[in-house]
Amino acid sequence: MANNGIGSSKQDNSSLITQTNLECKNLYEYLKNQPQNVLDRLYIHPAICLAVYRELPELARQYVIRILFVEQPVPQAVVASWGSQASSKEHNYVTKVLTDLNVWIEDSLPGGLIGWMLSPTFKKNLKAALLGGGKPWSMSSALDADKNARDVGFLDSYSSERWECVLHYMVGSQQQEGISADAVRILLHAGLMKRDEEDGSPVITRQGFQFLLLDRHAQVWHFLLQYLDTVQQRGLDLVECLTFLFQLSFSTLGKDYSTEGLSPGLLIFLQHLREFGLVYQRKRKAGRFYPTRLALNITNSQNKNAPILEEDSPKGYIVVETNYRVYAYTDSNLQVALIALFTELMYRFPNLVVGVITRDSIRQALRGGITADQIIGYLKQHAHERMLTADTKQPLPPTVVDQIKLWELERNRLTYNEGVLYSQFLSQADFNVLKEYAQSNGVLIWCNKEKRTLVINKNAHDDVKKFWKKYSKGS
Amino acid sequence: MVNVMKGVLVKCDPAMKQFLLHLDETLKLGRKFIIQELDEHHLFISADILVTLQAKIDDLMDQISFPLAEKGN
Numbered sequence: 001m002a003n004n005g006i007g008s009s010k011q012d013n014s015s016l017i018t019q020t021n022l023e024c025k026n027l028y029e030y031l032k033n034q035p036q037n038v039l040d041r042l043y044i045h046p047a048i049c050l051a052v053y054r055e056l057p058e059l060a061r062q063y064v065i066r067i068l069f070v071e072q073p074v075p076q077a078v079v080a081s082w083g084s085q086a087s088s089k090e091h092n093y094v095t096k097v098l099t100d101l102n103v104w105i106e107d108s109l110p111g112g113l114i115g116w117m118l119s120p121t122f123k124k125n126l127k128a129a130l131l132g133g134g135k136p137w138s139m140s141s142a143l144d145a146d147k148n149a150r151d152v153g154f155l156d157s158y159s160s161e162r163w164e165c166v167l168h169y170m171v172g173s174q175q176q177e178g179i180s181a182d183a184v185r186i187l188l189h190a191g192l193m194k195r196d197e198e199d200g201s202p203v204i205t206r207q208g209f210q211f212l213l214l215d216r217h218a219q220v221w222h223f224l225l226q227y228l229d230t231v232q233q234r235g236l237d238l239v240e241c242l243t244f245l246f247q248l249s250f251s252t253l254g255k256d257y258s259t260e261g262l263s264p265g266l267l268i269f270l271q272h273l274r275e276f277g278l279v280y281q282r283k284r285k286a287g288r289f290y291p292t293r294l295a296l297n298i299t300n301s302q303n304k305n306a307p308i309l310e311e312d313s314p315k316g317y318i319v320v321e322t323n324y325r326v327y328a329y330t331d332s333n334l335q336v337a338l339i340a341l342f343t344e345l346m347y348r349f350p351n352l353v354v355g356v357i358t359r360d361s362i363r364q365a366l367r368g369g370i371t372a373d374q375i376i377g378y379l380k381q382h383a384h385e386r387m388l389t390a391d392t393k394q395p396l397p398p399t400v401v402d403q404i405k406l407w408e409l410e411r412n413r414l415t416y417n418e419g420v421l422y423s424q425f426l427s428q429a430d431f432n433v434l435k436e437y438a439q440s441n442g443v444l445i446w447c448n449k450e451k452r453t454l455v456i457n458k459n460a461h462d463d464v465k466k467f468w469k470k471y472s473k474g475s
Numbered sequence: 476m477v478n479v480m481k482g483v484l485v486k487c488d489p490a491m492k493q494f495l496l497h498l499d500e501t502l503k504l505g506r507k508f509i510i511q512e513l514d515e516h517h518l519f520i521s522a523d524i525l526v527t528l529q530a531k532i533d534d535l536m537d538q539i540s541f542p543l544a545e546k547g548n
Contacts (some may be wrong), residue, residue, distance in 0.1 A: 411536075414491060414532065415485070417486070418482075418484075418522060419483065420480065420481050420482075421479070421480045421481075421482060421511060423511070448513065451513075
């Protein structure tokens with residue numbers, strides 16, 4: 001089953017040269033690319049201000065708090081003087097972050113100095129988030145006790161069941177069911193799956209394989225980002241959905257919330273979240289919903305050690321021995337399918353799967369687009385607790401880790417770079433001029449002064465050609 | 476005048492370079508594909524051979540590897 005899409009798809013030149021890896025954005029990178037008016041509308045909601053604030057680098061949080069109650073711009077020099085010279089690099093970075101996110105804006109002081117000032121909407125609503133006040137959040141209306149109240153354990157098993165349904169579908173396990181056409185569309189849009197050229201059925205891509213090996217938290221976040229990309233096409237409002245999502249991420253596990261006052265768009269959004277297991281609803285029209293662990297702290301993508309998630313992550317089940325054998329204590333087809341991506345399965349028992357890591361099995365995974373680090377990361381993340389209590393610090397045998405890395409390196413003994421070769425210059429001066437030009441534009445890949453030969457990036461060829469024509473006419 | 480050629484710059488270790496030169500000389504891929512030798516670590520080759528070349532190198536690697544793991548029993 002893991003074979004789907006690996007051997008069959010023909011690689012073309014471009015995929016050999018630039019292999020795109022799965023890109024996992026964090027909240028900052030996501031918001032950075034939003035236009036300013038969207039950011040402004042987002043900052044109207046205290047929940048978002050708080051989420052953004054929590055995701056800022058430490059130094060930036062410091063700055064924000066220091067100027068939060070200052071009603072006039074603070075000169076840039078003053079802000080810079082808050083840190084020591086040694087950390088000026090960090091200062092420059094957070095300045096950029098705060099500007100990118102439109103958290104603060106440049107403003108000139110009466111004396112002609114340029115200063116920083118928190119953007120008014122952000123300031124007002126961060127205050128509201130920290131100090132209280134403002135309008136009640138839309139999900140906060142009071143509810144009577146639920147006759148069919150659900151406890152945390154139930155919500156956990158519900159959410160993991162729903163989410164695994166999506167993952168199952170991706171690995172192409174047979175027992176998949178109940179995944180909607182909408183979810184499939186998102187997977188396709190995200191590039192995690194693609195339509196097979198022959199029969200049009202969705203097959204998993206290399207990004208998809210990488211996606212599967214991420215931890216659950218990162219998976220949900222990545223998936224939601226891709227989903228948000230498509231909300232506008234569905235006629236939903238991006239800002240509205242984001243706001244709701246952030247409010248959801250600050251909600252309490254095991255508590256029910258009312259759907260009253262949600263706009264029709266949000267109700268649709270809620271049904272989508274329900275499908276992926278981010279919220280639980282007994283019935284579509286139940287009038288209440290429970291957020292699950294998947295939805296909590298969703299923006300908190302940086303902090304891998306968030307305590308909330310530890311209970312969530314399933315217990316480790318993989319034992320790896322120095323003889324390359326892998327024992328996986330699991331009965332989940334999904335986990336077996338994932339293990340099968342990079343091992344050769346030998347035996348299967350009701351609660352145990354035995355496989356062996358071989359050169360071929362690893363190479364097959366590498367061809368499918370998984371990297372050695374991802375395989376090792378997955379094995380580490382799900383290592384059986386017995387592996388962790390062993391005397392050595394590492395949960396995996398070092399020989400196996402090294403060998404997997406060596407197998408990967410073996411494939412990368414050649415690196416390719418598409419380019420254009422310039423040679424047989426008439427004079428050293430000509431060569432130097434072109435070399436300088438290419439170098440200053442950052443498109444020079446290789447050069448040799450003695451042979452008067454240089455290679456430039458293929459994409460820059462037109463530009464360099466133009467320059468060269470102009471130059472040779474002039475001389 | 477300047478001579479301009481399109482292709483792919485290959486960066487590799489000297490041993491791999493010798494292997495590529497060998498493939499080129501003996502026409503193992505059906506034709507010559509190296510446009511220019513640049514130095515110890517760099518070659519300039521034609522772009523359309525890349526897929527075949529990659530397969531050939533995989534073959535070589537398969538030949539010089541020995542299965543480690545014991546299976547069965």
